[in-house]
Amino acid sequence: MSSFWLDSIAQHRVKRESLEQDIEVDVAIVGGGYSGLWTAYYLKLFQPDLRIAIIESDHVGFGASGRNGGWCSGFLPMTLSELDRAHGRDAAINMYRESFRTLDEIESVLAKEDIDCDYHRGGTIRGATNVVQQIRVVDEVAELRSYGFSESDLQLLTTDDCKSRINLQGLLASNYTPHCAVIHPAKLAFGLAQAVENRGVKIYENSRVTKITSRRVELQDITVRCQIVVRATEGFTSQLKQHRRTLAPLYSYMVVTEPLSDSQRAEIGWHNRETYHDARNMIIYVQITKDGRIAFGGRGAPYHFGSSVKPAFDNHNVIHQRIVESMHQVFPITKSLEITRRWGGPLGVPRNWQPSVNFDRATGLASLGGYVGDGVAATNLAARTLAHLVISDSHPLTKLPWVNKSSRKWELEPMRYLGINGLLKLSTGIDKHEGTTNTPDKIRTKILDMFL
Template sequence: EARGRAVVDAEAPFGTGLAWLAAPEASALCNATRVRGGTYTPHCAAIHPGKLVRGLADAVERLGVTIREQTRVLRLQPGRVETEAGSVRAEVIVRATEGYTAGLPGHRRLLVPLYSLMAVTEPLPASFWAHAGLARRETFSDFRRMIIYGQRTADDRLAFGGRGAPYHYGSQVAPAFGQDTRVHTAIDRTLVDLFPALGPRPPVTHRWGGPLGVPRDWTASVGLDRSTGLAWGGGYVGDGVATANLAGRTLADLISGRDSARARLPWVGHRWPQWEPEPLRWLAINAGLRLAEFADAREARTGRVFRPAAVLGHLTGE
């Protein structure tokens, strides 16, 4: 509750419309267990990110753009991209590789891949939604440190995800990391805790996961170095659906030389500090994850802020 109120106060000068709701008002929107209040903004919508990507791809192909999928990039250079199938030359090259950036030579410490995992239930009956709320498909999260998030889908499923997967040494990524059984079990447990009407085993039909791109200062960035022709966009952490779309529009303005409000936003041209070298990176990130889990458990048990967890700010850039 204290963190939620603090966020509302911090957002107030920016006029974002974020409001604090008392427990009855918050429960009327999302009737999870032990609701003590909540933050609410009307400026949020649930979309299907896969359909958004496919729709955008169809739109640019109709404009004559060629998309080459399954083409692994080996190296970026000014004016040139080296792939497994050959080289491509271009005046401007955009690096938008997020959680996979560390696989590029010279980029190992730029963005750390941290995995977020999700599950989705079978379509749930009207009786469940009558109790759970989310009548207008409001998206939801809470203020625990190990972030969780969810939404009601258009076909009445409950899509729910969270963090907690370990950071893998050397910024490794692999499909198996998105199927971490321990994390998926924790997601199920949290889902049932929030919505007991799901029963002891939530009726999950699909599970998946993937790496987020996390910069050392946790600040997203877009930019274009005109001296090299290398552009970039990334560092969205968990806000990539909307932020990547904004980044694409901003990069279009920067590359075309169009003066716009987007091209003057504070994140344009921001440069990230490097992450620490291994093994410090592995030790610090995984210790931070465990501390966040411990702090959440302690706060849930006592109802009081666990102040030693403030050290996490040194890791997250807060």
């Protein structure tokens, strides 16, 4: 199994048959992660007679959906002002409002389908550990306010407010949003799979798709004929021949500790299980699990030439060591805790760093993804949007700015390799500069902004 989460419920994994012969369905979905599962869920909900097959190369939840940090966040990988610049102010506001509402939607499905995934909506705290981060934390609140969002969406915390939630030392500022829940990622994937099967969706595992074309999905020696094909392959998309440059696979890595002792928990608090990150450029993300472990993740691993994705990349000694060091720095309490598991996995990153939902009725080709590591909640919104596009009911979601706005392709190699790794190095360099000098690194930040 490829993560702490998958290990922890390995005994509940349902082993499904693989696709052994040609079939014909209405909708073929390639990929058994949240994107594929939520798409099947909503299509069946809206049109119960649809014949739907999910075709998964490994097993349900094998990808990022079974490995992530468990942040089910209403915040998107693109900011309001980035959306505003690309699509206009109203579109940006609509997109964020729908994204925030997505947590209510997920909660209601979990209740309706009886999915227990340790869901708890404790919100997110973002801390600042130096003066530059402090400015970012304050600016983020101001930006949301300038788009008409209120204190109840994002607010600054006083030092005491923050400490009463998580007893963190040395923060210069922090903000808090209620629009985030923690989940056990693999439990959500397995629960969704069960829910769609209960509604009549067929899931095939250990069935690798080699080619997707209009109304046709090809596996080795097997063909699936269908009206609509949904590509939901995210970080693995580059492995499909026609999609080598559609999404770049960037790796994110995590570690998890043994559970905190009662006295450590009393010291740190954290009883509302808020997710935590800080305002550095190279993202870190933290949750405390239901059984009191600290699960700490970070990005910044080098991109692999040719967008290659290999099981060997799921562990990275240097990056894991860096993540452990960051964890000890942010949560000194973890220095005495054993790290019980390390893992990682690929995210899907489009050239414009913005996810999209795409459907072309003429060819029947659909896709969703490019969440840049923020897909736990966004997969639900994307899948609902796609399902409305497919049934063609002119639902307001089909007017969201990410609909049919797929990014241009990534550059050819070696430009892609040099460009992405250059940006990753730049981000890490800026963080180092900000941390050691307490001043902004204006030139390098400007260069970074030009490319992100």
